[in-house]
Amino acid sequence: xxxxxxxxxxxxxxxxxxxxxxxxxxxxxxxxxxxxxxxxxxxxxxxxxxxxxxxxxxxxxxxxxxxxxxxxxxxxxxxxxxxxxxxxxxxxxxxxxxxxxxxxxxxxxxxxxxxxxxx
Amino acid sequence: xxxxxxxxxxxxxxxxxxxxxxxxxxxxxxxxxxxxxxxxxxxxxxxxxxxxxxxxxxxxxxxxxxxxxxxxxxxxxxxxxxxxxxxxxxxxxxxxxxxxxxxxxxxxxxxxxxxxxxxxxxxxxxxxxxxxxxxxxxxxxxxxxxxxxxxxxxxxxxxxxxxx
Numbered sequence: 001x002x003x004x005x006x007x008x009x010x011x012x013x014x015x016x017x018x019x020x021x022x023x024x025x026x027x028x029x030x031x032x033x034x035x036x037x038x039x040x041x042x043x044x045x046x047x048x049x050x051x052x053x054x055x056x057x058x059x060x061x062x063x064x065x066x067x068x069x070x071x072x073x074x075x076x077x078x079x080x081x082x083x084x085x086x087x088x089x090x091x092x093x094x095x096x097x098x099x100x101x102x103x104x105x106x107x108x109x110x111x112x113x114x115x116x117x118x119x
Numbered sequence: 120x121x122x123x124x125x126x127x128x129x130x131x132x133x134x135x136x137x138x139x140x141x142x143x144x145x146x147x148x149x150x151x152x153x154x155x156x157x158x159x160x161x162x163x164x165x166x167x168x169x170x171x172x173x174x175x176x177x178x179x180x181x182x183x184x185x186x187x188x189x190x191x192x193x194x195x196x197x198x199x200x201x202x203x204x205x206x207x208x209x210x211x212x213x214x215x216x217x218x219x220x221x222x223x224x225x226x227x228x229x230x231x232x233x234x235x236x237x238x239x240x241x242x243x244x245x246x247x248x249x250x251x252x253x254x255x256x257x258x259x260x261x262x263x264x265x266x267x268x269x270x271x272x273x274x275x276x277x278x279x280x281x282x283x
Binding site: 024036037064066068069073074076084088102106108109112117119 | 148155162169178185190193194212216219223227230234235238239243246247
């Protein structure tokens with residue numbers, strides 16, 4: 001069960017990140033500070049893909065809640081890093097990006113790390 | 120203000136936002152884990168226990184911390200390169216394991232520590248990869264737009280490395 005929850009969490013995270021990237025690319029630079037954050041919140045409310053991205057984030061979050069209830073925090077958080085590997089795989093397979101040896105190595109090392117953490 | 124003073128001020132700002140982000144992530148992870156572990160109902164496919172759990176004070180504090188951390192991460196990505204943000208925030212995986220051991224009395228085996236170190240190294244490696252492989256990469260600039268942000272790099276959930 002713990003690996004199913006990890007899979008849901010990771011898949012939803014990757015989808016959320018792709019959607020967020022798509023919209024934020026069009027939004028331009030954001031500033032920090034109270035007013036900057038307020039503007040950021042307003043911008044989120046106006047953009048569909050960002051709202052969808054947040055919905056995916058919620059799914060990922062609920063999976064994390066369920067995971068952390070029964071599994072140690074020292075497993076749940078590092079296991080979420082499997083998203084690095086999935087996103088690298090998707091970038092190669094779907095987006096047809098050239099995956100550098102460095103990125104592929106990084107993703108593989110993360111995957112080994114997740115296997116070790118879960119073992 | 121001279122150019123170097125301006126750069127210094129910008130670096131300080133990025134550092135401050137980064138530290139605040141890490142602290143909020145740590146608080147969020149710890150509070151949420153504590154609240155969920157003490158929540159009487161087990162989570163299932165039924166959404167009701169999830170909704171009930173949202174009103175647990177510890178879970179609520181955790182969520183609030185995550186929301187603030189998420190906004191800070193978005194702001195951070197607008198101030199600094201993703202290739203800087205991802206590797207430095209990967210330290211969060213290590214912090215989470217440490218929090219589990221110290222505050223939640225979790226047994227963290229040597230194998231798990233090793234796995235966490237692997238994840239940190241791997242995440243840092245992926246994070247420092249050039250972002251654009253489909254077109255000519257632009258010359259690096261100090262201040263980047265949020266467009267260089269979240270989606271360009273590997274996915275990082277709010278409780279994870281980036282928050283993490």
